Amino acid sequence: MAKQNTAPVVKKANLREVKRAQEKDDLETLEEKASHPENYNSSKFFVDLPLSEKTQKGLAQCNFKQMTEIQRKGIPLALAKRDVLGAAKTGSGKTLTFLIPVLEILFRQQWNAADGLGALIISPTRELAVQIFEVLKKIGKAHTFSAGLIIGGKEFKVEQERIARMNILVCTPGRLLQHMDQSVGFTCDNLQILVCDEADRIMDMGFQNTMNAIIENLPPHRQTLLFSATQTRSVKDLARLSLKDPEYVAVHEKAEHSTPKTLSQHYVVAELPKKMDVLFSFVKTHLKSKTIVFLSSCKQTRFVFESFCKLQPGVPIMHLHGKQKQTKRVDIFRKFTSSQHAVLLCTDIAARGLDFPAVDWVVQLDCPEDADTYIHRVGRTARFAADGHALMILVPSEVEGMLEDLKKKRVPIEEIKIRTSKQQSIQKQLQSFCFQDPEIKYLAQRAFVAYMRSVYLQRNKKVFDVTALPAEEFALSLGLAGAPKIKFVKKAEKKMMGAIEAKTRKQVEEGSGSEQEEEEEEEEEEEKVKEQKTKVDRMFQRKNQDILSEHYSKLVDFEGDKLHVEGEEEEDDEDFLKIQRADHELESESEEDMNEIEGQNISKRKLKMSKKERAKNMPRGDKLIFDDDGVAHPMYELVDEKDFLKDGDAKSQIKAFIEEKGEAMETADKEDKEFAKQKKLAKKIKRKERARAALKEEGASGSSASEGEEDESEGSAMSEDESEEEEKVERKRKWFEDSDSSDDDSNKKRVIDVAEPETLEDQEALALKLLGA
Known part of the structure; x- marks a missing residue:
């Protein structure tokens, strides 16, 4: 029996060894x-590429057969483990150019869960990640690697539990750094x-600090792949990433244009107040198109979305x-992807890498930051040799500078x-929406400020000039009654005026003689002195003056603050600090008080503080209780354990x-009940006294004896009835009476024997x- 059982086991072992040897040979080849x-x-x-059967199977299932130009040049170099x-x-297939080498290199090294993290793919936006x-899951179906998606907006604890077991991570920089700092076991x-x-x-600059922190946690000996439509070639950036002899693969570098040939590109010059009209007119005339509209800020995007939803142009x-x-962003991304006709209003969050199928138009309502941003935006259409259209709406002040930048980047536009x-x-x-709906009005105000700020913060001042924009007219075009006040626009105007004045001064200096130069120098010095004085004034006008009290008391000479005496020279107007005094002495500024103030080192400003300001800085008091001896104790005073146990244990106390x-x-x-009884009795006595007084008055006003007798008899009968009713009411037990208490007097019948009344x-x-009675 033993011999019969060993034969199959030996055959299985041999098969395994043969299989392992075959796999090893395949990996070596x-x-x-x-x-x-x-x-x-x-x-x-x-x-034709040296790829494993598992990767070839995944590519075949996704119908990836023919390579694009970037894939033909990039994949072989990446497979050779070169940077x-x-x-x-855009739309040239860069994603597969780095995903295929990631799968192949880990497969050739027989990577598994015990080896930990093998590949890290970083994306600037969540949607691109x-x-x-999604593409990695499709082409890597046959592989046994564990892959994870680490982006913001998801449950951090769930990611922490799984991240240590991942072989491939697709992530955004911020979330990755958070896991590096907080997730135990993640290396x-x-x-x-x-x-x-x-x-x-x-x-x-946006991710510079985050990326520096991430790179510090990565081993220097690794392969690095960088891909983009507008690639960086900065020596500093390459040095930070520890690249070793990188291979630069630039498909469009020698091409005539930086954008696809199948993309038709145009621009329109429109005044800023007419932008919304142009966009709505475009949407109404392209109802059967799939359009992406780019705006410069989130607040603008929301305002245009809410407004257009109310206007109902006839397209989603x-x-x-x-x-x-994050969940809403993913839902909108998928919904727009599956839509045949729709308009997507978005910021530059959707400008890079996202593959929306069959996009007909890309409209740039706001001018892009630079030519690179323009290239990425228009790249959402005309992908993979498909046709596409791009339209950019420019304000007159942006035309010259933007066209110049696009010309340098070889972008053809008409x-x-x-x-x-x-x-x-x-x-x-x-205007009607803003009047009827306060929320729309609020969004319009925020959109106005956001747009003006975005223009003000742009670096390229040749293109973006906030002072050249008609703010009032733009606010009216958004439905507002007037333009909200913006401080940074005034600052920009001052800077511009300063630059103009500087130019004029230079021109004057060049054409004028030495006398004019001296006068201008004197004026400049006076202005400098005035500026210094205003800075000092601002410093001493700050609210938190306590921290400057010592310094302030040294600077101010209180004793020297005297009235001007005839014969003495008047002080110069440009003194550092000048304090005027009245003729009489104030009570609070006597010599004794001033000596006390100097001794305590209290600032003069502190003396002028109001009661409210003083109360804010005063120390808070403690609530006290006085005992029988008049000694003050805190509200809640703790007793030592020994003193407490003198009176017995806790339960007995x-x-x-x-x-x-x-x-x-x-x-x-009992005292309360007795008091209530007495009070009731007093009320009863008063009521009876009032009745007696009423009877006396009625008797005095009677005209005849008989009538008086009838009245008296009736009055006595009524009083008897009332007294009986009152006694009945009194017999009922009240809340303040005991259950066993009973009024003996009320239970007894009182009989009064009197002779028959004659008079x-x-x-x-x-x-x-x-x-x-």
Whole structure:
């Protein structure tokens, strides 16, 4: 039996060894082929490349067969484990150029979960990271690597639990750095490949500090791949990333134009107040198109979206910007991707790398920051040799500078005119919306300020001049009654005026003699002195003056602040600090007080403070309680444990306290009941006295004895009835009476024996007795 069982086991072991040997040979051959990238320069199909069966299978399932130009040049170099700087037009297939080498290099090294993180792919935006991750899942289906998507807007704790087990990470810089700082067990010590998609955006000022911190945590011995439509070649950036002899692959460098040939590009010159009319007219005339509209800020995007939704142009309107939650951004991204006809209003968050299928038009409502941003924006259309159209709307002050920048970047663009017959004005509708809906008005105000600030903050002042914009007219075009006040516009105007004055001065200096030069120098010195004086004044006008009290008291000579005496020379107007005094002495400024002030080192400004200001700076008091001896104690005073236990343990003290307070409450309850009884009795006596007085008045006014007798008899009968009713009411137990207490007097029947009344006095006496009873 033993011999029969060993034979199959031996065969299985042999098969495993043969299989392992075969896999090892295949990996060695792949490694050998990949080390000679020059052999694949003429390859046009993915099948021709030295790729594993698993990668070939994933590419075939996604119908990726023929390579683009950037893929033909970049993939063989990346497979040979060389550092690559890839620059190609938008929509040229850069994503596959770095995803295929990532999968292949980790596969050739037989990477598994125990080896940790092997590849890191960094993207500047969340949407682009999601898109890269989706492509990675499709082409890497057959591989056994674990891959993760790390972006902001998701649950951080869930990512922390899984991140240590990932072999490939697609992430944004901020979220990655957060995990490096906070996630236990997450290390990048074994990292093999670092990929930066849209590298020029990642390496610019916006992500500089974040990327520096990330690079410090990465091993220096690694492969680095950088890809973008407008690649950086800065020596500093390359040195920061520790690139070793990088291969620069630039597909469009020798091309005639930086943008695809199938893209038609035009621009329109429109006044700033007419921009919204031009955009709405464009949307109304392109209802069966898929359009992306770029704006400069999130607030503008939201305002235009809300306004256009109310205007109902006849096509679905969507908006995408950085202030939205991650889930909403992903939903809008997918919804627009699957739409046939729609308008997407967005910021530059959607300008880089995103692959929206079948986009017909890219409209730039606001001027792009530079030519590179323009190239990335228009790259959302005319992708993979498809046709596309681009339209840029420029303000007259932006035309000259922007066209010059585009010409340097080899971007062909032509001007077109707007047909006035097809242009619609929406200014009245926007005014109506702002009047009826406060939220729309608020969004319009924020959009106005955001646009003006975006223009003011741009570096290229040849293109962006905030002082040349008609602010009032622009505000009216958004539906506002007037332009909100903006401080930075005034600053820009002052700077411009200063520059003009400086130019005129130079011109005057060149043409004038020495006398004019001396006069101008004197004026400049006087202005400098005035500026210095105003700076000092500002310093001493600050609210938190306490920190400057010592310095201030040294600077101010209180003793020397005297009235001007005849015969003495008047002080110069340009004194550092000048304090005027009245003829009389103030009570608060006597010599004794001033000596005390100098001794305490209190600033003079502190004396002039109001009561409210003094109360803010005063120390807070503690609430005290005085005992029987008149000694003050804090509200809550703690007792030592020994002193506390002198009166017994805690339970016995609690019991005694409850009993003591219970007895006190019982006595207080009895006192309250007795007081209520007395009060009720007093009310009863007063009521009876009032009745007696009323009877006397009625008796005095009677005309005859008989009538008086009838009245008295009726009065006595009524009083008897009332007294009986009152007694009945009194017999009911009240809240202040005990259950066993009973009024003996009320239960007893009172009988009064009197003779039959004969005269009026007898009747009155009988009535009084009855009332008294």
